[in-house]
Amino acid sequence: RILIRAHGEPPSTYSRAEELGITIIDATCPVVTKVQERIRKFFLEGFQIVVFGKKEHAEVIGLVGQTQGQAVVIKSLEETDRVQLNRKTVLFSQTTMDKATFYAIRDALKAKIKDLVVGSIEDEAIDFHAKDTICGQVSGRDKKIREFARSNDVVVFVAGRHSSNGKVLFDIVRSENARTHFIEDIAELEPAWFAGAGTVGITGATSTPQWLMERVRQEIERRYVPATESVQSS
Structure with missing residues (x-):
């Protein structure tokens, strides 16, 4: 079996799979x-x-x-x-x-x-x-994510390094808030980012899983941001 991921494949992939007798699971x-x-x-x-x-x-x-x-x-x-x-x-x-x-x-x-x-x-x-x-889900986030970026002192953007959508959205967020930082994993968080921050926002690419965003939020609250301050996700 072969799984076609969400990005899709050219017709040649389907033809080749058929020639080889491979079952396709199409998740395009x-x-x-x-x-x-x-x-x-x-x-x-x-x-x-x-x-x-x-x-x-x-x-x-x-x-x-x-x-x-x-x-x-x-x-x-x-x-x-x-x-x-x-x-x-x-x-x-x-x-x-x-x-x-x-x-x-x-x-x-x-x-x-x-x-x-x-x-x-x-x-x-x-x-x-x-x-x-x-995609409407991508373009529709533009206004909201800009407002979210402006409403926080620091923004942590969570996405894969090779995510095209992530790069576009990260650039939008950073254009509204210079204290925006791109991470792929909680190990990349830096204490200096949160110095003097009263509010921290967490957002990411359209494909960033919610569990990963939640994990980042918990790590920031546990290690960097006092309970009296605010961490919110978008």
């Missing part, structure tokens, strides 16, 4: 599955697929696989110059990317299309779509 996130289906649909209709995401990320590998490896992957606004708008195009996103950057990329590509004035190329390029496929 339903949101990711839907994005894969939409990308495959547009690709088969002849659209160029552009994915806003990280090329090496497991989810993006699965998304690109829906296009037989032909999708263009960009991870920042600066990389929009790599997109050749000489054919009908659809922009998608890895589900854990930053929404503001996605829309900035969309606007930049639209601006490039307006600059094209070359007959039939212009006609084809005008057929451009942007599909916001960022």
Whole structure:
């Protein structure tokens, strides 16, 4: 048996498993599955697929696989110059990317299309779509997590080092509170972080398990923060 994790896999993984007679337990996130289906649909209709995401990320590998490896992957606004708008195009996103950057990329590509004035190329390029496929659970946390960061003296952010969603959310929290610290395990906690802090907030990536957040809270209360002060989780 083989377990497909939440990030999903390209079609080649399923084909290979079938060839080898391996049973698949598919735990792909339903949101990711839907994005894969939409990308495959547009690709088969002849659209160029552009994915806003990280090329090496497991989810993006699965998304690109829906296009037989032909999708263009960009991870920042600066990389929009790599997109050749000489054919009908659809922009998608890895589900854990930053929404503001996605829309900035969309606007930049639209601006490039307006600059094209070359007959039939212009006609084809005008057929451009942007599909916001960022997970609502990720984007919906933005406002609340900013408020949470501002309401605490110190914030401890708990996530895996390689979590794409964790990196995005950590940057948001740190932009609101300079005393934000990223940890993967309680062994990384530092006493100096909590000096003079009246309130400590604990938050993490969408995938960070609640038991780990609770363990961090208990450790902070036990070792660093007096009972008269406050430790809260988000």
